[in-house]
Amino acid sequence: EVQLVESGGGLVKPGGSLRLSCAASGFTFSSYSMNWVRQAPGNGLEWVSSITSSSSYIYYADSVKGRFTISRDNAKNSLYLQMNSLRAEDTAVYYCAREDDILTGQNWFDPWGQGTLVTVSS
C-alpha cells in the first residue's frame, strides 16, 4: 500500500524553528518528485514547496522562500521540511504529497499524507 506519514508538528513560538518529516512506503520513493502543501485552519490549500526525485530542482512559494528548506533522503525514503523564522501565519496542517505524472507532462498530487499540525503562537 502506498503510504505517506508526516510527523514533527507541534506548538512553537514566533521566530522559532521546526522540522517536519514525511515517511514514504509502498512505492519507489527515489523515482518521484515530492511536495509540501499546507492548509491554515478553516482555509484552503496552499502549495509550499517541491523537490525533484534526485533533489536537482527545488521550488518554494514566495510566502516561505528564504525561511523554509525542503530536502529528502532517498536511502531513508523520507522527505523533510525545515521551517525557520516561523510566523503566526505559518500555522496550518502540513501535508506531504507525491507528485505523479505521465509522459505528456501532466502531473498531480497523489497520494497525500494525513497531515501534521504546526501552531505558531506565543
Next chain:
Amino acid sequence: DIQMTQSPSSLSASVGDRVTITCRASQSISSYLNWYQQKPGKAPKLLIYAASSLQSGVPSRFSGSGSGTHFTLTISSLQPEDFATYYCQQSYSTPRTFGPGTKVDIK
C-alpha cells in the same frame, strides 16, 4: 502566478442531484487541471487529473471537462459520501495554485 477561481463557493444539494462546479484560470493552462475532494479532518483525495481523466477507484459519477481557462467538475448523481469540499488545482506552472474550494453540503 496563475490565479484559480471557483464557483459557487458553496452549494446545497440533495442526494441524487446533478452537481456542477466551475473552475477558471487567470490564463490558459491547456488541460493541466486537477480536482481534489476533501472531507473534514481528512487529507485531500485526487478525483480527476489532466482535466478529464478519472483517477483509479473514483466512482464514474464524477467527471471533468474543459481546457484553456474554463473547467467543470460534474457529479451526475450526488451520493451521501460526496458531501465535501472540492478544489481545483493547476499543474501548468509553479507555483501550483489551488482554487479556493467549493463546499457541497446537504440541502
